[in-house]
Amino acid sequence: MVNGVGLNIGEEFTDIDFNSIRLEKRFIKTMETLAGQPDKSIWSCSENRAEAKAIYRLLGNDGLRREEVLRTHREATIKRMIESKQTILAAQDTTSLNYNTREKMEGIGYISDKTLGVNIHSCIAVTTDGLVLGLLAQSSYNREQAKDDSRTHESKKVRSLEEKESYRWVETFETSTADLPEDVKVITVCDREGDMYELLDAVEAKKQLFLIRVAQNRITVDNQKILDMIREKPCIGRVEITIPRDSRKNVKERIGTLQIRCDRFDIKRPSILNKVKTLKNSIEVWVIHAKEENPPDGVEPIEWFLMTNEPVENFESAYERVCYYTHRWKIERFHFVLKSGCTVEKLQERSMDRTTLLVLMYSVIAVLILNITYIARIHPELSCTVFFEEDEWKVLYCAANKTKEAPQNPYSIQEAVTYLGWLGGPKGAPSDGLPGVKTIWIGLDKLNTLLVYKEWLV
Numbered sequence: 444m445v446n447g448v449g450l451n452i453g454e455e456f457t458d459i460d461f462n463s464i465r466l467e468k469r470f471i472k473t474m475e476t477l478a479g480q481p482d483k484s485i486w487s488c489s490e491n492r493a494e495a496k497a498i499y500r501l502l503g504n505d506g507l508r509r510e511e512v513l514r515t516h517r518e519a520t521i522k523r524m525i526e527s528k529q530t531i532l533a534a535q536d537t538t539s540l541n542y543n544t545r546e547k548m549e550g551i552g553y554i555s556d557k558t559l560g561v562n563i564h565s566c567i568a569v570t571t572d573g574l575v576l577g578l579l580a581q582s583s584y585n586r587e588q589a590k591d592d593s594r595t596h597e598s599k600k601v602r603s604l605e606e607k608e609s610y611r612w613v614e615t616f617e618t619s620t621a622d623l624p625e626d627v628k629v630i631t632v633c634d635r636e637g638d639m640y641e642l643l644d645a646v647e648a649k650k651q652l653f654l655i656r657v658a659q660n661r662i663t664v665d666n667q668k669i670l671d672m673i674r675e676k677p678c679i680g681r682v683e684i685t686i687p688r689d690s691r692k693n694v695k696e697r698i699g700t701l702q703i704r705c706d707r708f709d710i711k712r713p714s715i716l717n718k719v720k721t722l723k724n725s726i727e728v729w730v731i732h733a734k735e736e737n738p739p740d741g742v743e744p745i746e747w748f749l750m751t752n753e754p755v756e757n758f759e760s761a762y763e764r765v766c767y768y769t770h771r772w773k774i775e776r777f778h779f780v781l782k783s784g785c786t787v788e789k790l791q792e793r794s795m796d797r798t799t800l801l802v803l804m805y806s807v808i809a810v811l812i813l814n815i816t817y818i819a820r821i822h823p824e825l826s827c828t829v830f831f832e833e834d835e836w837k838v839l840y841c842a843a844n845k846t847k848e849a850p851q852n853p854y855s856i857q858e859a860v861t862y863l864g865w866l867g868g869p870k871g872a873p874s875d876g877l878p879g880v881k882t883i884w885i886g887l888d889k890l891n892t893l894l895v896y897k898e899w900l901v
Contacts, residue, residue: 451830452478452811459515461506470507473498478808479891481785481884490895502797509800513581516807520568520577524627527570532654533579534632534771535566535615538778540788540802550795552585561585561795563781563802564611566619567810569773571766572821575813578806579619582611583799612637613645620651630654630753632771638750640713644722647752654767657730657748661710664725669708670748673732676704680758681736682765686745687772694742701745704732705761707754729755733765773813776880780809784884812887815860816880823857831859835894842866842893866890 452474461467476498480488489495501507524531539554539562546559554560566580616631623629631646635658646653660670680703688696711725728750735744749768755761781787785805792798815830827836836859837849843862857877864878867886878886 452808455519455807456512456515458518459511461508461511463506466501466504466506469497469501470512473501474804474807477804478811478887479894480888481805481808481812482888484789484791502792502801507800509796509803512800512803512807513578516578517580520579521623521627523576524568525624527574527576529570529572530628530630530767531576532569532571532632532767532770533566533616533619533629534569534774535564535580535612535619535637536634536771536774536778537562537564537611537636538782539563540782542788542790542798545791547793548795548798549793552587552795553589554585556589561799561802563799563806564615565774565777565806566615567774567777569770571770573770573773574817574821575773575777575810577810580615581803581806582615582618583795583802584608584611585795609636609639612639612642616642616645616651617649620649628652630751630767632768634771640710640716640722640726641719643726643728643750643752647723647726652751652753654749654751654753654764656768657750661708662713664709664711667708669710669730672708673704673706673730673748676706676732678702678704679761682733682762684765684769686735687769687775692743697739697742699735699738699745701733701735701765703758703761703765705755706730726752728752731755731761731764773817777806777809777813780812780880780884781806784812784880785809812880812884815856815863815887816878816883819857819860819877823855825856826853827856827859828853829856835890838893839863839866839890842890863887863890 453471456471456474459467459470461470476488476490476494485498486495489498540560541554541558542548542551542560543558545551551559552561554562561583562585564582564584565578568576568579570576612633620629620631630652631654633642633655635656637655638658643653657670660668662668682701682703683698684701686697686699688694707727707729709725709727712722716722731749733747733749735746738744747765747768749764751764755764781802785808787802787805790798790801792801818825818829831839836853839859839862840854841847841849843865860877860883863886864882866889867878867882867884
């Protein structure tokens with residue numbers, strides 16, 4: 444690890460404590476094996492039958508505690524946060540894993556009215572320049588019944604927060620920010636599903652910061668609606684940003700020009716929560732309105748209403764918050780790598796406990812893949828030794844360049860990622876830019892295979 448930016452699977456868990464040195468060594472070896480070919484099954488990525496059986500014995504060992512895996516990785520993540528010396532964006536979101544064909548799995552539940560599976564709610568630490576540092580929290584939940592018809596709509600509305608599935612947003616905030624060093628500035632970042640007054644109040648109570656996309660046209664203490672008011676404000680400036688692709692709408696990544704408006708409001712506690720006397724009567728927020736000008740033909744313009752409790756007093760600070768929010772997309776990429784690159788929906792475990800443990804293990808691997816991908820763009824000058832051992836970067840060079848003459852000195856991480864791209868996909872033109880996460884995990888898979896036969900290459 445260099446300057447708190449690199450993540451190495453072997454070093455990540457050196458402090459793990461299962462009260463068994465043998466178990467700890469086997470766990471680290473297993474993580475390295477899974478990371479080598481994350482899209483393969485345990486049998487396929489194992490070196491031989493004996494290793495595969497050893498991994499399954501490990502997963503069945505009661506001493507392998509999920510909490511200890513998360514604790515160790517979280518502490519390593521916090522160390523990287525400190526060493527980065529940047530503001531940290533704690534982005535949280537939920538993804539659903541479909542196990543509809545695993546109806547006999549112990550502890551299986553519903554993620555919708557007809558679908559069996561589990562919901563995974565995660566919080567990742569991202570620097571303001573876009574580097575994913577690790578997981579700060581992860582939890583899982585599902586429903587025992589496909590649909591609960593026993594309660595009326597009104598009775599559901601008056602349930603306590605702890606009884607609701609939406610409590611995960613508050614719980615994850617509290618878990619992700621627990622025991623953080625005081626000198627590390629953290630901003631909790633959520634999409635519209637996180638627009639909950641209870642979450643805003645919880646962040647305020649801990650004197651922390653939030654940046655949340657507005658979902659509700661909240662009422663101010665003067666009985667005005669914030670979205671109606673902010674739309675009427677004059678534009679204070681325009682910015683160009685990269686708008687991520689929307690795979691659900693088949694819209695490509697693009698450069699968009701956004702109009703920026705902002706203002707301060709005092710929003711009041713919703714009337715439905717008036718009985719919850721622990722919640723503040725009102726919260727001071729700044730709302731930023733960012734709307735795209737002249738989108739491509741047939742494409743709906745993006746329109747964001749962002750809410751923060753950190754003062755936004757000019758165009759520069761509003762623009763900064765918009766840029767921060769664009770990094771929330773990293774958790775969407777995290778889910779993409781977890782489901783498509785690590786294929787966690789293909790897990791065949793017999794219990795939900797073992798499944799969620801493996802999902803956590805693969806989550807660390809997904810973070811590693813994201814870390815490698817973005818570090819080459821943000822810190823291209825770093826040495827490839829941030830991630831790769833000597834035999835690895837030599838084999839990577841030889842395989843990518845189709846030569847048996849390995850370099851004597853390590854090259855840059857940008858070159859290493861380019862070589863992974865050549866292994867993971869067609870060798871593109873320099874104007875194509877650096878490879879994306881999908882090409883990276885395919886390249887890592889092929890590199891791991893080549894390392895078995897490295898004596899033929901180097």
